[in-house]
Amino acid sequence: MIADLVAQALEGRPRAVAQLISRVESGSPDLPEIAALLAPHTxxxxxxxxxxxxxxxxxxxxxxxxxxxxxxxxxxxxxxxxxxxxxxxxxxxxxxxxxxxxxxxxxxxxxxxxxxxxxxxxxxxxxxxxxxxxxxxxxxxxxxxxxxxxxxxxxxxxxxxxxxxxxxxxxxxxxxxxxxxxxxxxxxxxxxxxxxxxxxxxxxxxxxxxxxxxxxxxxxxxxxxxxxxxxxxxxxxxxxxxxxxxxxxxGEGAVRRRRRAAAEIEAIALEKIRVRLSSSAVAEFADAVVAGDLDPYAAADRALQTL
Amino acid sequence: MIADLVAQALEGRPRAVAQLISRVESGSPDLPEIAALLAPHTxxxxxxxxxxxxxxxxxxxxxxxxxxxxxxxxxxxxxxxxxxxxxxxxxxxxxxxxxxxxxxxxxxxxxxxxxxxxxxxxxxxxxxxxxxxxxxxxxxxxxxxxxxxxxxxxxxxxxxxxxxxxxxxxxxxxxxxxxxxxxxxxxxxxxxxxxxxxxxxxxxxxxxxxxxxxxxxxxxxxxxxxxxxxxxxxxxxxxxxxxxxxxxxxGEGAVRRRRRAAAEIEAIALEKIRVRLSSSAVAEFADAVVAGDLDPYAAADRALQTL
CATH class of the missing domain: 3.40.50.300 (P-loop containing nucleotide triphosphate hydrolases)
Structure with missing residues (x-):
């Protein structure tokens, strides 16, 4: 199904392209599969x-x-x-x-x-x-x-x-x-x-x-x-x-592409961490920080420990 | 030393305030200590x-x-x-x-x-x-x-x-x-x-x-x-x-303060991860992504595994 959609997008079919971008925007769980199929063609x-x-x-x-x-x-x-x-x-x-x-x-x-x-x-x-x-x-x-x-x-x-x-x-x-x-x-x-x-x-x-x-x-x-x-x-x-x-x-083109790829990997990795954090731990500690009982650095350490 | 600086800032002394903000901006390793000392006064x-x-x-x-x-x-x-x-x-x-x-x-x-x-x-x-x-x-x-x-x-x-x-x-x-x-x-x-x-x-x-x-x-x-x-x-x-x-x-004030604290904790936690990532793993995988041999999601997973 995803493979078909990607194949159609690779042929330049507008609807398939639009559907893939929609999946990207909505943070579809298919994203890793889509990315893997696209990679050789980019x-x-x-x-x-x-x-x-x-x-x-x-x-x-x-x-x-x-x-x-x-x-x-x-x-x-x-x-x-x-x-x-x-x-x-x-x-x-x-x-x-x-x-x-x-x-x-x-x-x-x-x-x-x-x-x-x-x-x-x-x-x-x-x-x-x-x-x-x-x-x-x-x-x-x-x-x-x-x-x-x-x-x-x-x-x-x-x-x-x-x-x-x-x-x-x-x-x-x-x-x-x-x-x-x-x-x-x-x-x-x-x-x-x-x-x-x-x-x-x-x-x-x-x-x-x-x-x-x-x-x-x-x-x-x-x-x-x-x-x-x-x-x-x-x-x-x-x-x-x-x-x-x-x-x-x-050679500047290669430098920029490498920089872009690095930024992209970093952003995906941080988004994964962000999603895991926001589901629970951070909210727990926010009240203590507001009250002045905990500083935000200590709170961040504790939140990361919960992952 | 840091304790003295914070004590002077709490008295409102301009030079101490300026020095503390400089440390914040430069990402000083003293930041967690500074944050802990400031927390009860914020x-x-x-x-x-x-x-x-x-x-x-x-x-x-x-x-x-x-x-x-x-x-x-x-x-x-x-x-x-x-x-x-x-x-x-x-x-x-x-x-x-x-x-x-x-x-x-x-x-x-x-x-x-x-x-x-x-x-x-x-x-x-x-x-x-x-x-x-x-x-x-x-x-x-x-x-x-x-x-x-x-x-x-x-x-x-x-x-x-x-x-x-x-x-x-x-x-x-x-x-x-x-x-x-x-x-x-x-x-x-x-x-x-x-x-x-x-x-x-x-x-x-x-x-x-x-x-x-x-x-x-x-x-x-x-x-x-x-x-x-x-x-x-x-x-x-x-x-x-x-x-x-x-x-x-x-009560909206309390809501905003809690939201701000949560955002702050999250940002510090993500920055910690970012620093650990950028020191090594990401650059390694960026070349493979540029070459189309690896997709960025797979690269992000591998980079996070190195932490």
């Missing part, structure tokens, strides 16, 4: 992460990139990661709707992931969904996150190529620097480049890069786009392809 | 989280709140959590500088925390820093995060009272709803309320709240502020105080 896709503040146009850029990559004949996967409420457990409708343009194209797989409301939820489910898309024959998988901060770190740990999106007037250089974007970007995208201030944003970026301490051989290019009209997106796709070539020739 | 401070998109004025609001709370004679702690680069390990200078206004006031402790570049870094270090400030006699500890997404979830799990900041023209209702802010806010702050669109932002919020499914007895008030000029900040301080009263009378 490692081919270029994982491209998109990050940036709300409002810079990440969804629009993702959609425009899908159009461009399809024009080049590539199979494309999209994982949109919603910072959904820890309480409602679901994401509200929003600009995800624009992806509807691609809904009838069977060379494109699009999926929204919720982050499941606990630390590390993204960490273990997303890489498994990537594996499904990779094994299903995607040449490129675009991973769109929302916001800045922790999710940025997650994107970097997942991606072969990280795009950092900016838009004119979305905040000054200090705000950008605060978020640590200089160190994580492989390609900068100044979207909404037809707006006032676009040239200034590019200058600010160049200035900040000139101050930076990055030692890589790769110099992040700055692409200007008006994603809503598809302008500049061919150049962006070219920059992504050039980064792929550099990853292969420099 | 549980008094109201932890107030501030979150919102970049540019809404979180640092300015934090600073204005410090001024107001000091006027009321309260001791105040500030933890500013930077989503610092996972690579540089440090935050760049920015609007944190404005906090310099309070640098000479010995009733205020201000501290920037870096998130240490791995998942969960925030999760275990920040609560320990909060414990130091709590034990040092702070009536209120303000925790300022940057951005939206995962860091919001973290703030909620830490805070007694969560402030969600908005500013006119920073994005439409969909963007706000995307980030799940309706469910997490105890108090809304519409900052920069002298700008065009402030009344509309308040109306949008009221409308979204009317659609929401929150069942709490507490209805989040909407405070309008111009934090840069201190306007409306007295009203915000009053709303925070009212929420504190409600937390105590409704």
């Amino acid at each position: 490692g081919r896709a270029q994982v491209v992460g998109l990050t940036g503040s709300p409002g810079v146009g990440k969804s629009t850029t993702t959609s425009a990139l899908v159009t461009e990559l399809r024009r080049e004949g590539k199979r494309v996967g999209v994982l949109a990661i919603d910072p959904s409420s820890p309480f409602s457990g679901g994401a509200l409708l929003g600009d995800r709707v624009r992806m509807g343009d691609h809904a009838l194209d069977d060379g494109v797989f699009i999926r929204s992931m919720a982050t499941r409301g606990h630390l590390g939820g993204l960490a273990w489910a997303t890489p498994q969904a990537l594996r499904v898309l990779d094994a299903a024959g995607c040449d490129v998988v675009l991973v769109e996150t929302v916001g800045v901060g922790q999710s940025e770190i997650d994107v970097v740990s997942l991606a072969d190529t990280t795009l950092v999106l900016l838009a004119p007037g979305m905040g000054d250089g200090v705000q950008a620097a605060k978020a640590g974007i200089l160190e994580i970007a492989d390609v900068f995208v100044v979207n909404k480049a037809d707006r006032d201030g676009a040239a200034q944003t590019v200058r600010d970026l160049r200035y900040m890069m000139s101050l930076g301490s990055r030692q890589d051989a790769w110099k992040p290019p700055i692409c200007r786009t008006v994603a809503a009209r598809g302008e500049g997106v061919d150049g962006l796709a070219k920059a992504i392809e050039e980064h792929r070539t550099w990853l292969a020739s420099s | 549980g008094r401070a109201q932890v107030v989280g501030l979150t919102g998109s970049p540019g809404v004025g979180k640092s300015t609001t934090t600073s204005a709140l410090v001024t107001e709370l000091r006027r009321e004679g309260k001791r105040v702690g500030v933890l500013a959590i930077d989503p610092s680069s996972p690579f540089s390990g440090g935050a760049l200078l920015g609007d944190r500088v404005r906090m310099g206004d309070h640098a000479l006031d010995d009733g205020v402790f201000i501290r920037s925390m870096a998130t240490r570049g791995h998942l969960g870094g925030l999760a275990w270090a920040t609560p320990q820093a909060l414990r130091v400030l709590d034990a040092a006699g702070c009536d209120v500890v303000l925790v300022e995060t940057v951005g939206v997404g995962q860091s919001e979830i973290d703030v909620v799990s830490l805070a007694d009272t969560t402030l969600v900041l908005l500013a006119p023209g920073m994005g439409d209702g969909v963007q706000a709803a995307k980030a799940g802010i309706l469910e997490i806010a105890d108090v809304f702050v519409v900052n920069k309320a002298d700008r065009d669109g402030a009344a509309q932002t308040v109306r949008d919020l009221r409308y979204m709240m009317s659609l929401g499914s929150r069942q709490d007895a507490w209805k989040p008030p909407i405070c309008r502020t111009v934090a840069a000029r201190g306007e409306g900040v007295d009203g915000l301080a009053k709303a925070i105080e009212e929420h504190r009263t409600w937390l105590a009378s409704s």
Whole structure:
């Protein structure tokens, strides 16, 4: 049954791909079996992460990139990661709707992931969904996150190529620097480049890069786009392809894949421990900590001893 | 030695407080001893989280709140959590500088925390820093995060009272709803309320709240502020105080403290496992996963068996 589903996904059948990702998201007990069946077929896709503040146009850029990559004949996967409420457990409708343009194209797989409301939820489910898309024959998988901060770190740990999106007037250089974007970007995208201030944003970026301490051989290019009209997106796709070539020739690609695998193994292992902890021991000790009778380190030791 | 340092911190001596927080941040081996000595003196401070998109004025609001709370004679702690680069390990200078206004006031402790570049870094270090400030006699500890997404979830799990900041023209209702802010806010702050669109932002919020499914007895008030000029900040301080009263009378305060303690114990326990994993086993298996010879679930099981 699972073997059939995986076989169909490997042929790129959209329904099988969707069903496998659903199982990943819901933490299905079949996950280890699915992972074992997928493993020999993974490692081919270029994982491209998109990050940036709300409002810079990440969804629009993702959609425009899908159009461009399809024009080049590539199979494309999209994982949109919603910072959904820890309480409602679901994401509200929003600009995800624009992806509807691609809904009838069977060379494109699009999926929204919720982050499941606990630390590390993204960490273990997303890489498994990537594996499904990779094994299903995607040449490129675009991973769109929302916001800045922790999710940025997650994107970097997942991606072969990280795009950092900016838009004119979305905040000054200090705000950008605060978020640590200089160190994580492989390609900068100044979207909404037809707006006032676009040239200034590019200058600010160049200035900040000139101050930076990055030692890589790769110099992040700055692409200007008006994603809503598809302008500049061919150049962006070219920059992504050039980064792929550099990853292969420099050996950095192998370094990133190894780092990603290590992070993935760690996340799965920690999730296993977390599930075992949360079922019992932690709640027992929380009251003692609240009362000041036990400190949290001692409580953690005792909780681990119960495993 | 540690006992002396803790004794001085309990008296509220700024240098001792700063040294203890540094030890927390650096993951000092003294942490369990520090935590044990602090435990009987914690549980008094109201932890107030501030979150919102970049540019809404979180640092300015934090600073204005410090001024107001000091006027009321309260001791105040500030933890500013930077989503610092996972690579540089440090935050760049920015609007944190404005906090310099309070640098000479010995009733205020201000501290920037870096998130240490791995998942969960925030999760275990920040609560320990909060414990130091709590034990040092702070009536209120303000925790300022940057951005939206995962860091919001973290703030909620830490805070007694969560402030969600908005500013006119920073994005439409969909963007706000995307980030799940309706469910997490105890108090809304519409900052920069002298700008065009402030009344509309308040109306949008009221409308979204009317659609929401929150069942709490507490209805989040909407405070309008111009934090840069201190306007409306007295009203915000009053709303925070009212929420504190409600937390105590409704029993929700105890629920949140227990939840926070449980999260804290879990984070420490997982960090212990993570450290033991990362020292050896994971790296061994990562190459096999990259090669497709081993799937990550099987690798995680093997890694856990080595512990």
